[in-house]
Amino acid sequence: MSETLDLIHIRRHLHQIPELALHETQTAAYLRQVIETMPQQWLTIHHIPSLPTALMVKVQGSQPQRCIGYRTDIDALPVTEATGLPYASTNPGKMHACGHDIHMTVALGVLNYFANHQPKDDLLFFFQPAEENDNGGKLAVEAGAFTGEWRPDEFYGLHVNPELSAGVIGCRNGTLFAGTTEINVDFVGKGGHAAYPHLANDMVVACASFIMQAQTVVSRSVDPIEGGVVTFGKLNAGSIRNVIAGRARLEGTIRGLTQAMIEHIDQRLQAIANGIATSFECKVNVELNQGGYLPVENDPRLTVPFIQFMKNAPDVDFVETAPAMTGEDFGYMLHQFPGTMFWLGVDGHAPLHSAKMTPDESAISKGVTAITEFLEDRMTRK
Ligand SMILES: CC(=O)N[C@@H](CCC[C@H](N)C(=O)O)C(=O)O
Numbered sequence: 001m002s003e004t005l006d007l008i009h010i011r012r013h014l015h016q017i018p019e020l021a022l023h024e025t026q027t028a029a030y031l032r033q034v035i036e037t038m039p040q041q042w043l044t045i046h047h048i049p050s051l052p053t054a055l056m057v058k059v060q061g062s063q064p065q066r067c068i069g070y071r072t073d074i075d076a077l078p079v080t081e082a083t084g085l086p087y088a089s090t091n092p093g094k095m096h097a098c099g100h101d102i103h104m105t106v107a108l109g110v111l112n113y114f115a116n117h118q119p120k121d122d123l124l125f126f127f128q129p130a131e132e133n134d135n136g137g138k139l140a141v142e143a144g145a146f147t148g149e150w151r152p153d154e155f156y157g158l159h160v161n162p163e164l165s166a167g168v169i170g171c172r173n174g175t176l177f178a179g180t181t182e183i184n185v186d187f188v189g190k191g192g193h194a195a196y197p198h199l200a201n202d203m204v205v206a207c208a209s210f211i212m213q214a215q216t217v218v219s220r221s222v223d224p225i226e227g228g229v230v231t232f233g234k235l236n237a238g239s240i241r242n243v244i245a246g247r248a249r250l251e252g253t254i255r256g257l258t259q260a261m262i263e264h265i266d267q268r269l270q271a272i273a274n275g276i277a278t279s280f281e282c283k284v285n286v287e288l289n290q291g292g293y294l295p296v297e298n299d300p301r302l303t304v305p306f307i308q309f310m311k312n313a314p315d316v317d318f319v320e321t322a323p324a325m326t327g328e329d330f331g332y333m334l335h336q337f338p339g340t341m342f343w344l345g346v347d348g349h350a351p352l353h354s355a356k357m358t359p360d361e362s363a364i365s366k367g368v369t370a371i372t373e374f375l376e377d378r379m380t381r382k
Contacts, residue, residue, distance in 0.1 A: 003116045007364050010034060011105040012087040018076030018094040018101070021130035024053040027074050027104075031055055031127055034108055038115035046150065050143045051136065055127040056150060059114045061379075067122040068375060069152025069337065071330060072107035073100050073131035082355035097357045098132065099160030102346060102364060106158065109368035110375070120379040124152050130329075137329035138292025141336055154302055155339035157330045158367065160359055161321075162352060164345025167366025169310045170321035171342035173303045177296035178229070178255040180327035181262050182289040185210065185273060187237075189282035191246030200244040204237050206280040207248035210272060211235075217268045222256075228265050229255035229325050254288075255325045257295060292332030299338035305381070306340045309374050316370045326352070344370075 017026045035045065035057060042060040053074070058067075081088045081095040089095045096102075104127065111125050126145075130136030146152060159177075164170050187207050192200025214230050222228040232252035238245035254269070256262040270286050277284040310318040321343060330341050344367045346359030 005034065005037075005108060005112050007105050007109050007368070008361055010108060011101050011361060011364060014101040014104055015096050016087055016090045018089050018091050018096045020078060020094060021075045021133040021136065022053065024074050024129050028053040028055055028127070031074070031104065031108070035111065038112050042118050043115055048140060048143050048145045051129060051139055051145070053129040054136070054140055054145070056145065057111060057125040058150070059111070059119055059123040059125070061119050061122040063120050064122040066153040067124055067151065068378065069124045069126060069155035069339070070107060070110065070371070071126040071128055071137075071155060071157040071333065072103040073128050073136070074104055075100060075130050075132055075136070077132055077353060079353065079355050083358050085358065095355065097353050097355060099346060099352065099357070099359055100131065102160050102344070102359050103158060105364050106344065106367040106371065109364065110371050113368070113372045114375075119375070123375070124150065135292035135329050135332065138332045141333060146337070152337050155333055155337045156371075157339070157341050158344045158371075159326070159328065159341065160346040160352075160363070161343040162346055162348025162350065162357065162359065164319065164343060164347070165317070166345055166347040166360035166363040168317045168319055168345035169342055169370050170319045170345065171298070171303065171307055171310065171340065172321050172323065173298055173300050173307065175257050175295050175323050176298050176321075176341050177323070177328045177331060178257050178325045179259055179262050179290075179295035179331060180293040181254045181266060182291060183252045183254055183269065184287040185250040186285045186287075187248040187282055188285075189246050189280065192244045194242040194244060197244060201246070201280065201282055202244045203248040203282065204245050206276055206282050206284070207235065207237060207250060209280070210276045210284070211250070213272045213276070214269055217265055217272070221268050222261070222265065226257065226261055227325070228261050229253070230265060230269070253327070255327060257323055259295070262290070292329040293327040294331040294335050296328050296331040296341050297334055298340045299334070302338055303340045306342070306374065309377055310370065313370065313373055315373065
């Protein structure tokens with residue numbers, strides 16, 4: 001048992017075994033294996049039966065006044081890695097393209113510190129499945145994971161940011177991330193022969209028309225000062241070039257910094273879908289799923305002191321950041337428990353969700369230091 005962990009080795013191993021939402025079995029087993037190398041004296045490990053890839057670890061405080069939660073997400077994306085790194089993903093078509101491998105490693109580093117140096121307050125580390133999809137944070141809350149002695153009085157979590165230099169901490173009071181709504185749109189018409197368009201009802205054309213009109217929602221119906229996002233990342237239609245497709249399906253995401261804006265965009269898209277159904281004489285079904293991706297609202301009572309600490313810490317470079325249109329189901333958790341989400345700079349050459357995303361690993365130890373020092377300081381205060 002050693003007091004230090006080889007965090008670079010751990011991160012690279014996690015990077016090689018990316019798994020999609022709710023299927024993070026290898027990842028959860030590896031996390032548990034690493035946690036079991038730490039001194040166990042003050043640790044309790046807990047599983048959530050309905051969320052088997054989640055892992056909760058409590059560190060018993062010496063004179064607990066509160067329980068401080070720290071959350072990391074553990075899932076990956078269906079992206080084929082193109083970094084060319086020697087430790088690239090070994091799971092074809094899956095990649096830690098959102099940096100959750102870094103998130104987990106930082107959490108393990110902080111946990112290891114407190115497994116070796118008993119904290120004053122109780123600490124709760126939550127290794128959360130399904131951030132990208134399927135609302136793992138919400139599922140955990142609904143499963144009652146944070147009740148009784150597992151209830152955090154406050155919750156913290158980070159996200160990596162390739163636009164900030166490695167190790168820089170970024171944060172803001174109030175809204176840090178957008179809320180999102182997942183949107184699926186199904187078009188149903190009549191298939192037919194490519195040579196007889198007049199006898200069919202082409203859903204590729206109806207869908208294309210919807211996509212183009214949907215692009216006017218943000219440009220024409222949203223206050224530019226407030227902003228919003230409509231992105232369709234997935235489109236399925238047809239089976240072969242010479243058969244007119246009778247069905248098409250779009251999957252996308254809607255973003256806004258307030259629930260009111262998201263609802264406004266939802267309504268505009270529904271109105272456009274109704275118009276397409278009329279003009280193309282087809283069925284258009286819009287399915288909206290807000291899930292748990294509420295806006296990430298940083299609580300001022302905790303965020304003001306967090307920012308103050310980071311600004312004054314000699315080992316930390318801090319920047320105040322603008323709100324971002326990324327989503328996070330930590331937003332749901334911050335509607336249950338007060339807390340703060342923040343960025344950790346990783347100085348990437350490619351953005352989040354890119355197949356070439358290559359975070360600078362020096363951010364890991366800087367992140368561990370900043371968070372550990374913050375938590376130590378937090379525990380000395382009321
Ligand atoms: C940090 C990050 O990239 N989060 C995801 C969250 C996705 C939310 C939901 N599944 C959606 O697609 O709306 C993001 O894409 O921002």
